[in-house]
Amino acid sequence: MIGYVFNTKAPMASYYFLLLVLVGATTASGAELCADFYSCTCPNLLPIVKKGVAKAIQKEPRMGASLLRLHFHDCFVNGCDASILLDDTSNFIGEQTAAANNQSARGFNVINDIKASVEKECPRVVSCADILALSARDSVVYLGGPSWEVGLGRRDSTTASRSDANNSIPGPFLSLTALINNFANQGLSVTDLVALSGAHTIGLAECKNFRAHIYNDSNVDPSYRKFLQSKCPRSGNDKTLEPLDHQTPIHFDNLYFQNLVSKKALLHSDQELFNGSSTDNLVRKYATNAAAFFEDFAKGMLKMSNIKPLTGSQGQIRINCGKVN
Numbered sequence: 393m394i395g396y397v398f399n400t401k402a403p404m405a406s407y408y409f410l411l412l413v414l415v416g417a418t419t420a421s422g423a424e425l426c427a428d429f430y431s432c433t434c435p436n437l438l439p440i441v442k443k444g445v446a447k448a449i450q451k452e453p454r455m456g457a458s459l460l461r462l463h464f465h466d467c468f469v470n471g472c473d474a475s476i477l478l479d480d481t482s483n484f485i486g487e488q489t490a491a492a493n494n495q496s497a498r499g500f501n502v503i504n505d506i507k508a509s510v511e512k513e514c515p516r517v518v519s520c521a522d523i524l525a526l527s528a529r530d531s532v533v534y535l536g537g538p539s540w541e542v543g544l545g546r547r548d549s550t551t552a553s554r555s556d557a558n559n560s561i562p563g564p565f566l567s568l569t570a571l572i573n574n575f576a577n578q579g580l581s582v583t584d585l586v587a588l589s590g591a592h593t594i595g596l597a598e599c600k601n602f603r604a605h606i607y608n609d610s611n612v613d614p615s616y617r618k619f620l621q622s623k624c625p626r627s628g629n630d631k632t633l634e635p636l637d638h639q640t641p642i643h644f645d646n647l648y649f650q651n652l653v654s655k656k657a658l659l660h661s662d663q664e665l666f667n668g669s670s671t672d673n674l675v676r677k678y679a680t681n682a683a684a685f686f687e688d689f690a691k692g693m694l695k696m697s698n699i700k701p702l703t704g705s706q707g708q709i710r711i712n713c714g715k716v717n
């Protein structure tokens with residue numbers, strides 16, 4: 393059983409709720425992740441990761457978003473097993489050059505640096521997959537979002553799959569139906585889809601990923617469309633970056649959902665969540681109730697970070713996250 397702590401960051405006071413989440417902790421194989429997995433073998437793990445994440449975000453505020461996305465892109469490809477962290481070599485092609493990751497996934501050096509600090513203190517016991525899951529949580533907390541208790545005990549894969557990454561990670565041109573199916577394939581609900589998409593309250597996206605939305609979709613606010621078209625022409629500037637939440641891109645809040653209600657989503661896939669369908673009500677709820685968003689986001693993260701972990705004697709504890717031992 394795994395609990396999570398949820399912090400609304402309300403201006404007058406902080407409210408802490410300890411909720412017991414009964415679902416999501418048990419894995420397909422029956423093995424369970426456990427929050428105190430390293431309490432004897434690496435008691436300082438949590439502070440080491442937290443410090444490493446804080447240092448990286450202080451150096452570059454976007455890094456919190458990048459680490460959160462890295463964990464998502466790990467979990468959606470055959471489970472949270474650090475497969476995304478394996479570097480390509482002359483005889484191995486991994487996930488880093490898959491369509492959604494190529495020249496876009498980032499934060500590998502931050503994870504490698506944190507792993508090196510962890511190895512110094514507790515050699516060969518902590519997995520890269522666990523460090524990535526903790527880093528995603530710590531990033532969200534650092535940027536003002538909710539907290540949750542991360543179950544630990546994941547092990548690292550000895551392989552990766554570019555084709556599985558191409559097929560499993562959702563792209564920005566998908567319809568609502570396709571997004572719902574994509575998440576269902578991972579055991580995630582429609583509520584998880586909408587809440588977890590709220591991760592786009594932080595971070596940036598490239599012009600090539602939102603061009604079709606701002607030139608071809610009917611559901612874009614006119615002044616926002618005009619602004620974006622000035623940054624992202626019909627051709628060229630493919631790599632120009634714009635914030636996914638144009639209001640507060642380095643603060644984890646619910647303004648992403650307010651943007652959707654005002655037709656100011658950056659990605660087609662984001663605006664799909666609010667375009668006259670069954671998910672509109674949930675978007676409206678999160679837009680007006682940050683606490684409800686934080687609670688569902690934390691629950692969704694707990695489910696996502698429990699997708700098919702390797703446990704027990706499966707896989708390995710990589711010494712260097714970029715390569716198999």
Ligand code: HEM
Pocket residue numbers: 454456457458459460461464495496497498562563564565566571585588589591592594595596597598599601636659661
């Ligand atoms: C619902 C389906 C989703 C789609 C189609 C999608 C698509 C995208 C795209 C296209 C980008 C911009 C990449 C670039 O241009 O380099 C992006 C960025 C991002 N995504 Fe998603 N995403 C989805 C769900 C999620 C989820 C579930 C999370 C985490 C829980 C997440 C976290 C992020 C973050 C934080 C960024 C910004 C990364 C940065 O600035 O480095 N996304 N996403």
Ligand SMILES: *[C@@H]1O[C@H](CO)[C@@H](O)[C@H](O)[C@H]1NC(C)=O
Pocket residue numbers: 489490494495
């Ligand atoms: C990755 O992106 C680079 C730079 O845009 C490009 O040259 C390369 O062909 C891409 N690789 C794949 C596998 O798409």
Ligand SMILES: *[C@@H]1O[C@H](CO)[C@@H](O)[C@H](O)[C@H]1NC(C)=O
Pocket residue numbers: 489490491494554555558
């Ligand atoms: C995955 O997508 C990349 C980039 O679009 C492409 O170059 C590659 O051929 C695809 N690889 C596989 C194995 O599907």
Ligand SMILES: *[C@@H]1O[C@H](CO)[C@@H](O)[C@H](O)[C@H]1NC(C)=O
Pocket residue numbers: 603604607608626
């Ligand atoms: C917009 O749609 C037209 C017609 O389907 C297509 O030819 C064009 O490539 C699209 N534009 C963008 C930027 O995707």
Ligand SMILES: *[C@@H]1O[C@H](CO)[C@@H](O)[C@H](O)[C@H]1NC(C)=O
Pocket residue numbers: 609610611667668
């Ligand atoms: C959104 O809804 C409108 C009105 O129903 C529809 O015309 C449109 O195709 C939908 N999707 C987009 C991306 O505009």
